[in-house]
Amino acid sequence: MEGDVGKGLVCPKTMDGKASNNNGNGLEKTVPSCCLKAIACVPEEDAKCHSTVVSGWFSEPHPRSGKKGGNAVYFNNPMWPGEAHSLKVEKVLFKDKSDFQEVLVFESATYGKVLVLDGIVQLTEKDECAYQEMIAHLPLCSISSPKNVLVVGGGDGGVLREISRHSSVEVIDICEIDKMVIDVSKKFFPELAVGFEDPRVQLHIGDAAEFLRKSPEGKYDAIIVDSSDPVGPAQALVEKPFFETLARALKPGGILCNMAESMWLHTHLIEDMISICRQTFKSVHYAWSSVPTYPSGVIGFVLCSTEGPAVDFKNPINPIEKLDGAMTHKRELKFYNSDMHRAAFALPTFLKREVGSLQAS
């Protein structure tokens, strides 16, 4: 499968945050697509990466006019070269630059309101349920009575909304670097920002690595890393020192759930992430979910547990169906259930070959 996905190119492994072949225009000719997520947009090329609405459509990556004029368009993005997804825009609701990224909100024709950061769709009202419910309940239903939970990123509040279904939880810390994301969510995405209203939530605006260094060792039962792609502010969040910091903040037998890209597009990035996690954690598993508006229609999660009591991720010992009121807290569950939990760990044969041997049980 490697040859199919990477078109025969050898992956230069970019998990150290540096791209070995970052030579500008020729990117997709020399580096397989699975590795390109780690290459940040450079300022002088920003126009390539960020969001534009052309004639009532938003495209990811955004369309640019052809050199010969006319109706020509083309798309180019080093993160998923050769393809683009477009959504019809009814109305642009918000567009501004924060200290960290460009923030865009628009009302789409068929996916509800859409949040875009640096030109990349983060969520739509129609399919956010899949991402938020899976990234929260895959870890929290894998341990009994989670008490202290940390969210890294997740400024839209959707993951908080999901965590709050668990009545065993006493503390929900969230460390988000970009306050504008929170403000925008509170204004335009009340169904997500409702997560901030839970009195157990303690909001910390700042850098997650710094926050974690100051956290007491072994504080958390679970940490959920709901970061954006490893480009821009989230780049440090896929490097080994960060995973070590996460492990330190977890209890023995504590668990991490980390957003982990597309199995169809970023097999090498997933392999790298699993390799790094194996050096730090006792057990490492990969799971995935359908999310239509993410590239290739899927998103993955790396689930890890620290040394301590064994965690059987694949069979939820804390099933959501048995938690009092969890199914309807704030709003009804739309996507997750215990069947979907177990199914999320079934991997296509090509991915099993690539990462199966890397997974510790």
Add this chain to the structure above:
Amino acid sequence: MEGDVGKGLVCPKTMDGKASNNNGNGLEKTVPSCCLKAIACVPEEDAKCHSTVVSGWFSEPHPRSGKKGGNAVYFNNPMWPGEAHSLKVEKVLFKDKSDFQEVLVFESATYGKVLVLDGIVQLTEKDECAYQEMIAHLPLCSISSPKNVLVVGGGDGGVLREISRHSSVEVIDICEIDKMVIDVSKKFFPELAVGFEDPRVQLHIGDAAEFLRKSPEGKYDAIIVDSSDPVGPAQALVEKPFFETLARALKPGGILCNMAESMWLHTHLIEDMISICRQTFKSVHYAWSSVPTYPSGVIGFVLCSTEGPAVDFKNPINPIEKLDGAMTHKRELKFYNSDMHRAAFALPTFLKREVGSLQAS
């Protein structure tokens, strides 16, 4: 979830093949997207539906220049209004009109060669494994020793390739209406057309309903309907009389696997299909798979069995891993395995609510 998916519109149920609101331009304003698949492109509107490559990109639906000129583009397709997926084209390899549809083949930048019928992506070399392997092995691994198998559609040969992994199979009939699809596949998609080389394959060019009427009653252990969307030549294949014809051609305890759209986009169409199948079959189940280049990144399957020995679709009694040579016959399995089989029947909560009560066990 109904309100979210259908944007509050009431589905007029179009499974009888007639659209109740087919008023041309205003389509997506009056009919929810889930119902629009049943509305055929009318000849005078053909330009809307078919395939065009603009400045090196193919888009589904294809982009059209804006009325004001310039770089304006917009997309419009009644099948999935409000979104579009684009693939970068390296080279157009074939474009012609058959008696039934427009056939386009191009080499894409990152998905290998792509087959497009009437402007709709049918398969790409990168992700065809998911569709072909799932639609073939979900049924064939659910019964022991399948012998007589019929494929309806499937002119590219990919499903034949997968069926031929099963050494118990003695006869593989295929009824494809459009010879051009077969010829094009033999020329441009040898990894799929290899399926036609199996001596057990008997090719019938023609209308499937007519073919089935002439078939002996109770001939087949399994029928796989690998049709294109229920638009154009495939429109009759989602109506009740056709399902009755299929049931008649199956043995007692025989099974049907029918392509069944996207759970994210076409919930009502799926509900209708399940309702119709329940009237004809003993048990009816829904399964789904990730396929990046299909709209919303997923495709579903309706699996049915006729009166007779019970079939437990969710737990393959004929696991592919135990079939001699099946994993590597013609080429290695890339996607399907027994874990993926079981996982395919796990349904998101919103879909369980909609179709769960309709499923007979």
